[in-house]
Amino acid sequence: MASDTPVLGIRDLHAGIDDTPILRGIDLEIPAGEIHAIMGRNGSGKTTTANIIMGHPDFEVSEGSVELNGEDLLDMEPWERARAGVFLSFQYPQAVPGLQVGNFLRKSVAAIRGEDAAKGTEFRKRLKEAMEELDIDRSFLGRYVNDGFSGGEKKRFEILQLMLLRPKLAILDETDSGLDIDGIRTVSKGINAAVRGTDSGALIITHYSRILEHVQPDKVHVLIKGRIVKSGGPELALELEERGYDWLEEEAETTA
Amino acid sequence: MAAKEARDAVGEYKAGWHDPENATIRFDFGLSEQVVRDISALKNEPEWMTDIRVKAFHHFESRPMPTWGNMSMLEDIDFDKVCYYLRSSDATEKDWEDVPEDIRNTFDKLGIPEAEQKWLSGVTAQYESEAVYHSIREDLEQQGVIFLDMDSGLREYPEIVKEWFCSVVPYQDNKFSALNTAVWSGGSFIYVPKGVHVEMPVQAYFRINAKNMGQFERTLIIADEGSSIHYVEGCTAPTYSTDSLHSAVVELIALPGAHIRYSTVQNWSANVYNLVTKRGIAHENAKIEWVDGNIGSKLTMKYPAVILKGEGSHAEVISVAYSGKGQHQDAGAKIHHLASNTTSKILSKSISKDGGRGSYRGLVSVSPKAENCKLNVVCDALILDDGSRSDTYPTMEVANPSARCEHEASVSKVSDEQLFYLMSRGHSEEEALALIVNGFFEPFTRELPMEYAVELNKLMALEMEGSIG
Numbered sequence: 001m002a003s004d005t006p007v008l009g010i011r012d013l014h015a016g017i018d019d020t021p022i023l024r025g026i027d028l029e030i031p032a033g034e035i036h037a038i039m040g041r042n043g044s045g046k047t048t049t050a051n052i053i054m055g056h057p058d059f060e061v062s063e064g065s066v067e068l069n070g071e072d073l074l075d076m077e078p079w080e081r082a083r084a085g086v087f088l089s090f091q092y093p094q095a096v097p098g099l100q101v102g103n104f105l106r107k108s109v110a111a112i113r114g115e116d117a118a119k120g121t122e123f124r125k126r127l128k129e130a131m132e133e134l135d136i137d138r139s140f141l142g143r144y145v146n147d148g149f150s151g152g153e154k155k156r157f158e159i160l161q162l163m164l165l166r167p168k169l170a171i172l173d174e175t176d177s178g179l180d181i182d183g184i185r186t187v188s189k190g191i192n193a194a195v196r197g198t199d200s201g202a203l204i205i206t207h208y209s210r211i212l213e214h215v216q217p218d219k220v221h222v223l224i225k226g227r228i229v230k231s232g233g234p235e236l237a238l239e240l241e242e243r244g245y246d247w248l249e250e251e252a253e254t255t256a
Numbered sequence: 257m258a259a260k261e262a263r264d265a266v267g268e269y270k271a272g273w274h275d276p277e278n279a280t281i282r283f284d285f286g287l288s289e290q291v292v293r294d295i296s297a298l299k300n301e302p303e304w305m306t307d308i309r310v311k312a313f314h315h316f317e318s319r320p321m322p323t324w325g326n327m328s329m330l331e332d333i334d335f336d337k338v339c340y341y342l343r344s345s346d347a348t349e350k351d352w353e354d355v356p357e358d359i360r361n362t363f364d365k366l367g368i369p370e371a372e373q374k375w376l377s378g379v380t381a382q383y384e385s386e387a388v389y390h391s392i393r394e395d396l397e398q399q400g401v402i403f404l405d406m407d408s409g410l411r412e413y414p415e416i417v418k419e420w421f422c423s424v425v426p427y428q429d430n431k432f433s434a435l436n437t438a439v440w441s442g443g444s445f446i447y448v449p450k451g452v453h454v455e456m457p458v459q460a461y462f463r464i465n466a467k468n469m470g471q472f473e474r475t476l477i478i479a480d481e482g483s484s485i486h487y488v489e490g491c492t493a494p495t496y497s498t499d500s501l502h503s504a505v506v507e508l509i510a511l512p513g514a515h516i517r518y519s520t521v522q523n524w525s526a527n528v529y530n531l532v533t534k535r536g537i538a539h540e541n542a543k544i545e546w547v548d549g550n551i552g553s554k555l556t557m558k559y560p561a562v563i564l565k566g567e568g569s570h571a572e573v574i575s576v577a578y579s580g581k582g583q584h585q586d587a588g589a590k591i592h593h594l595a596s597n598t599t600s601k602i603l604s605k606s607i608s609k610d611g612g613r614g615s616y617r618g619l620v621s622v623s624p625k626a627e628n629c630k631l632n633v634v635c636d637a638l639i640l641d642d643g644s645r646s647d648t649y650p651t652m653e654v655a656n657p658s659a660r661c662e663h664e665a666s667v668s669k670v671s672d673e674q675l676f677y678l679m680s681r682g683h684s685e686e687e688a689l690a691l692i693v694n695g696f697f698e699p700f701t702r703e704l705p706m707e708y709a710v711e712l713n714k715l716m717a718l719e720m721e722g723s724i725g
């Protein structure tokens with residue numbers, strides 16, 4: 001694969017729901033080994049961007065393209081995208097009562113990485129290591145997926161899945177919210193391990209700069225009303241922390 | 257054309273296949289006192305059994321149909337088109353190798369030999385009306401446990417059978433218990449001596465194979481003082497072109513301190529009427545559990561019951577029901593607290609899909625003299641699409657104010673967000689739905705022996721196939 005093909009390539013993406021536009025022309029490229037961040041206020045379209053990359057059936061794409069390593073994603077079903085290497089850590093992970101965590105992890109690894117990856121001592125060893133890294137107790141495996149989990153447990157569980165599924169593209173939607181400082185540190189370790197020095201990429205969605213201190217992003221993009229209005233280096237996150245979004249919103253208004 | 261009609265009549269039935277009918281003795285269709293007498297004579301039964309059969313037959317004739325459940329489906333049963341006795345192999349076999357080949361094939365498809373290695377401690381595989389395969393593991397025999405098909409039980413232990421037969425479910429109990437008593441054939445007879453614990457679940461499979469074959473097995477389990485047993489019954493049936501009737505009676509007697517667990521997963525094909533009476537009596541400090549799964553059939557009406565007769569006795573009924581296209585599962589539980597300090601728990605879970613209908617019908621009663629009883633009833637329904645239906649008819653008749661009663665009910669739907677979450681982990685929409693459905697049934701499935709749990713999960717995954725538009 002040519003090294004200049006980005007892991008994620010989004011071009012002029014317009015999308016919405018029930019004829020209401022939400023994303024209004026997004027361009028974004030994440031090269032292999034890089035971590036990018038999208039920041040923006042509530043309602044700016046961050047989760048929608050994540051949902052569209054993952055293939056949420058509720059959203060209509062009216063224009064543009066989304067590619068994973070040069071391969072068109074938009075015609076694929078969500079599970080095909082997952083198998084192709086897209087992973088989404090959900091802002092609100094869903095509970096599935098009665099489905100045990102251990103069983104779910106094994107089935108998901110089998111679905112995405114193949115039966116062999118989900119079998120035997122190798123899998124158990126990786127699982128054990130990942131759980132230790134994330135400070136997750138073994139008893140967790142017998143609980144039901146996200147059922148009665150605290151906010152922090154849900155986010156750790158998403159990262160555990162990330163570590164076992166080893167995607168090409170990891171999208172983390174507000175994984176930092178609901179975590180304390182220790183949690184953010186552990187989770188950041190997981191994200192760094194999954195991307196740095198690999199040919200994978202990550203997109204971190206957040207509206208705090210805190211997590212970005214631990215996961216040094218290569219680029220920060222600011223999303224306002226469905227458009228990326230500014231991109232920059234990690235220093236942009238700090239600037240946003242200080243100045244808020246108003247100045248960018250004003251800029252966006254005048255250029256819109 | 258006929259094949260298509262048959263398919264329409266029975267719906268999608270994934271485990272459907274059937275053997276050529278090689279029955280050696282088969283009665284004509286329809287029922288009369290003479291047919292009842294002939295069945296009894298053919299089996300060389302003692303006179304008292306013939307008498308009960310005949311009385312039960314007359315009761316059946318005069319008893320009207322139930323006025324609840326699904327009356328219009330019940331009205332469709334044509335008792336004159338049912339064959340009441342059919343025997344497909346002459347002897348009761350002891351050795352798997354001696355079982356006729358086509359019958360063995362049927363069981364192979366069900367995976368029985370493999371299951372046997374791991375779980376079976378004794379097998380009565382009921383094929384048509386007669387048990388054809390029967391093996392009892394030696395340690396069971398050594399422990400003095402009697403495990404026979406009911407016909408052999410009556411022949412070899414007539415005095416025990418006479419003492420308990422119809423003592424828990426009298427033939428007058430309902431129209432179908434009367435019918436069963438009149439024409440019963442096969443089923444299991446188990447006696448566990450005092451203080452004996454049967455560690456492995458004891459299993460029996462039942463299948464209906466001939467067209468219009470009524471299957472009327474009769475099971476009697478007596479657990480003597482301080483003993484315990486787990487009995488597992490699994491049913492699945494091949495596809496038919498016309499309706500079949502399955503009407504069993506199961507009687508359990510848990511003497512003081514005994515523990516009986518009776519687990520069933522029925523997967524009758526979608527043309528079978530499954531009208532079963534199951535009831536147990538728990539004496540002092542005894543415990544009876546019904547673990548009851550209803551996946552198949554056209555209409556099931558089944559309400560496993562426990563009479564808590566002795567002080568400190570305990571009852572549990574855990575049931576699941578899956579109602580697909582054209583199916584009505586009318587299931588539930590009945591518990592009667594007759595003595596003090598008795599406790600009961602009912603957990604009912606139902607899923608309806610493709611216009612299927614699931615009903616929970618439950619009755620829990622506490623008699624005036626029963627002090628300090630505890631009752632807990634939980635009913636959960638999961639509806640998979642808009643045309644499907646779920647109803648609950650819970651009744652509590654509490655005549656003693658010291659009773660503590662808890663009741664919870666919930667109805668939920670599968671959400672798009674839940675499906676999307678699972679799909680984002682590489683699971684197709686059907687697989688995602690199966691994960692949700694199997695999760696919903698998990699409180700039930702975990703109570704089953706592993707083989708059954710796996711089989712049930714597979715069945716449900718099959719049911720979810722092709723269900724996404």
Ligand SMILES: Nc1ncnc2c1ncn2[C@@H]1O[C@H](COP(=O)(O)OP(=O)(O)O)[C@@H](O)[C@H]1O
Binds near residue numbers: 041048
């Ligand atoms: N399922 C949906 N139905 C209708 N509107 C939606 C839906 N999802 C998102 N939106 C709308 O799209 C806009 C962006 O939402 P979202 O992407 O969740 O923002 P963010 O994640 O940046 O807070 C909001 O105005 C929101 O109301």
Ligand SMILES: [Mg+2]
Binds near residue numbers: 091
């Ligand atoms: Mg969001």
